[in-house]
Amino acid sequence: MDSCEVLIVGGGPAGSACAWALRNRGCDVVxxxxxxxxxxxxxxxxITPAVLAELSIDPREYAQGRVLQPITGFLTGTIGGSTVLTEYGRIVSYGLRRCEFDHFLLQRCGARLRLGEAFHAARQESGEWIVNDAVRAKWLVGAGGHFCPVARQFSETALPHDDPAPVILAQEVEFEMTGAQQAACDVSGTHPELYFCRDLKGYGWVFRKGNVLNIGLGREHESRLSEHVAAFCDFLHARGRIRFALPTRFHGHAYRLRTQVPCVSASNVLLIGDAAGLASSHSGEGIRPAIESGLLAASALIESSDPATVVTQYAARLQARLGMERAETLSHWLPSAARIWLGQMLLRNHWFTRHVVLDRWFLDTKQSALSL
Ligand SMILES: Cc1cc2nc3c(=O)[nH]c(=O)nc-3n(C[C@H](O)[C@H](O)[C@H](O)COP(=O)(O)OP(=O)(O)OC[C@H]3O[C@@H](n4cnc5c(N)ncnc54)[C@H](O)[C@@H]3O)c2cc1C
Structure with missing residues (x-):
């Protein structure tokens, strides 16, 4: 049987970040x-630049042979309404491809990898975890994303029973444009476009990353998502942003927004990233909290060998770092009757767009990169 100190289930940004930090301190990780x-x-x-800083990734090095689109501004507005162009004149974000980024992070993390192997079950034996009857580990870290099987197995103890966290349902398509499609696409790589739904319960985006186009829309608790996505695509065509037929097959996924930091541990188990439901309730940004929770879990594991201390430290640090987010999206600010009218007005305002929507909600400029 394979054995290790920490078994991380899930090799996305949360799992890779946690493994990287543990391996840097000589820990045996799978x-x-x-x-x-x-x-x-x-x-x-x-991603915001803090993501690369937190993992000591040099953007120039990462960009060798991979897509790393610098972002220096945004075009924002409402679907069907007017738009505002915000210029920063410097790099405030990047666009990348998850197929490349996640592979890069996993390869550099230095852990032993068991890929193509799904987590089925964990049982305890002599104070250690036996997973799939194949791996023995002192600690189990659940990093399996929104449908994390570790979070599910321990949901009785690890997550609140009536979890009130809002779930965002989203659909998107990403594809490499042909030469003709590039010529018929007015979306600029340096200026991604964000369009809020008229009721402010979600937003659509168009991101161009080099020759790759990513279009999607996410909404809270939405049962008619496909209709909203179709209406958004019609809007992009009507505005002339995209003048070619878009693929009809969009891919769906979900993630939980953080409204409070959930209880993230059971006996010798920690949950990180989407498994703990940590995406920003302002913007839906989930990569940065996934990475930060992975790093915080690693630091708690490195600093103490006492399970109770590890759990307390991790929960406290997560709370200090991510638990203070206020529920101040437009839809929370405004009563529903006034929402559409006032929302359209505010999103036409250059000051509000830059300082509240972008700086505070999407770029989180006040929060510097996590340094441990
Ligand atoms: C449409 C959409 C757009 C988004 N856009 C952005 C964005 O632009 N920026 C941003 O910051 N966030 C964005 N997010 C959120 C972001 O994608 C997630 O928050 C982020 O991927 C969380 O990382 P993670 O490592 O926790 O989980 P994941 O990236 O989901 O990784 C989980 C891993 O666990 C593995 N796994 C699952 N089940 C098992 C199992 N049974 N056994 C073993 N392994 C398993 C999976 O294969 C996967 O590799 C978006 C989300 C959606 C749905």
């Missing part, structure tokens, strides 16, 4: 993932 890499993940692939 990452198990049901997929073989490179694998894709439904995601727009937008």
């Amino acid at each position: 990452v198990m993932d049901k997929a073989t890499f490179p694998r894709d993940k439904v995601c727009a692939g937008w």
